[in-house]
Amino acid sequence: MHFALFLTYVQSIAICHLYDASVKPEVLNVSGDDKSSICRQVPLEPTSLRPAHDLKWYAVYTIRQHEKSALKQLELRKIESFLPVYETVRVWKNRQRMKLILPLFPSYLFVHINSSERASVLQSPGVLQIVGSSREGIPLPDAEVEFLRSGFCKQRIEPYHDLVIGEKVCIKSGVMQGLQGTLVRKNNNMRFVLTIEMINQHAAIQVDPEDLEPVAVSS
Numbered sequence: 001m002h003f004a005l006f007l008t009y010v011q012s013i014a015i016c017h018l019y020d021a022s023v024k025p026e027v028l029n030v031s032g033d034d035k036s037s038i039c040r041q042v043p044l045e046p047t048s049l050r051p052a053h054d055l056k057w058y059a060v061y062t063i064r065q066h067e068k069s070a071l072k073q074l075e076l077r078k079i080e081s082f083l084p085v086y087e088t089v090r091v092w093k094n095r096q097r098m099k100l101i102l103p104l105f106p107s108y109l110f111v112h113i114n115s116s117e118r119a120s121v122l123q124s125p126g127v128l129q130i131v132g133s134s135r136e137g138i139p140l141p142d143a144e145v146e147f148l149r150s151g152f153c154k155q156r157i158e159p160y161h162d163l164v165i166g167e168k169v170c171i172k173s174g175v176m177q178g179l180q181g182t183l184v185r186k187n188n189n190m191r192f193v194l195t196i197e198m199i200n201q202h203a204a205i206q207v208d209p210e211d212l213e214p215v216a217v218s219s
Helices: 002-022 067-076 115-122 142-149
Strands: 023-029 037-043 056-062 080-082 085-091 097-103 108-113 127-130 157-159 167-171 180-186 189-196 201-206 212-214
Touching: 056 067, 056 142, 067 080, 067 108, 067 127, 080 142, 085 157, 108 115, 115 127, 142 189
Parallel strands: none
Antiparallel strands: 023 037, 056 108, 056 127, 080 108, 085 097, 157 201, 167 180, 167 212, 180 189, 189 201
16 A cells, blocks of 8 residues: 555656656745745746747836846846946945946836747746736837947937927938937937837937938928
């Protein structure tokens, strides 16, 4: 009797290992007062078969001030991701100046995925949701994300929190030709303000007005 029970137990263990071969244990360290660890099963998905025509950019909403750690977790899962940042200088109480690199859009980053990778993104620590409708994420225009990734933005880029009022313009040449934004004046300089409507965020870079042209207003 005891031997039969033992044999059944051994067989059940072997079957569990067989079915668990395709899942990967992931330990999530919880920040805040709860210092315990949560273990959950994340299905492993193939990353080599990613048809380019199926890939789209999506905005991902993360835990605030955890954008960089969320990015690392996505990279560990081989999810193509992008966190736009900018440099700023802060002066502390002791008058020491410190250069900081901060997320351009707090609590947001971007992923380049197909529909099969959606679950991996949502299961990644630090990720709260993919921005869109309740059923699925809504993709962003490729041009907006590529603009933020381009050398055009290696100039000084910064968040823009003021009311966006100005002339509608577009970039008239180069790889970003046709991208639309708003031309505003700040500190006697002209800024091209790009609005990511999906997340209601704005980014501004200093531009030469000669690189821009007015957007034709349809009658």
